[in-house]
Amino acid sequence: LxxxxxxxxxxxxxxxxxxxxxxxxxxxxxxxxxxxxxxxxxxxxxxxxxxxxxxxxxxxxxxxxxxxxxxxxxxxxxxxxxxxxxSEGNKEDDIFFLPNIALLSIAQVASKHSYLFRLPLNLLIRQTKILPLEKQTAKQFMFGYETTLTTLGNTFLPNWITFDKVGLIDR
Incomplete structure (x- = not known):
């Protein structure tokens, strides 16, 4: 058949x-x-x-x-x-403090490299005052929001960082 x-x-x-x-x-x-x-x-x-x-x-x-x-x-x-x-009363505009996904990701990547690789990255994070937690709405955290790290990565490493937002289910 x-x-x-x-x-x-x-x-x-x-x-x-x-x-x-x-x-x-x-x-x-x-x-x-x-x-x-x-x-x-x-x-x-x-x-x-x-x-x-x-x-x-x-x-x-x-x-x-x-x-x-x-x-x-x-x-x-x-x-x-x-x-x-x-959604049991939950709304997409609920405000949260959540871990900074971009910072956690770059920290994971950097942890596998030498001190000489991590030093300028550490300086960049300190200079831009990037915090380990971010205040976002539920919708932003799920579907994506711009961060300093993704903007810098997209600008200076466009072949590696090909996105301009970070989100848990960003498509």
């Missing part, structure tokens, strides 16, 4: 826009003693779980082109739509 995948066919339409409801629940961990920690880093950092933030993923295939050799080209699309009624 051969399955025919043709424009506007039944199987094609099921593939193009799958009739399924996909949801993602996201929990964030807010630093509950952020001010005290930033003023006195000898204090232990304390986290509180917040969530869920529920999103519906809308799967579809856009700009579909069929080729004579039986292949096709498409742009998959899967935007996330906030589901406030399922």
């Amino acid at each position: 051969k399955l025919v995948f043709e424009d506007d066919g039944e199987i094609f339409n099921l593939w193009k826009t799958p009739p399924v409801d996909l949801y993602i629940k996201i929990y964030l961990f807010n630093v509950t003693n952020a001010i005290e920690y930033l003023e006195n880093s000898s204090k232990k950092i304390q986290f509180g779980e917040v969530g869920p933030y529920v999103y519906r993923e809308l799967l579809s295939h856009e700009n579909i082109t069929f080729f004579s050799n039986g292949t096709l080209l498409t742009n998959p699309s899967h935007p996330l739509i906030f589901q406030e009624h399922m």
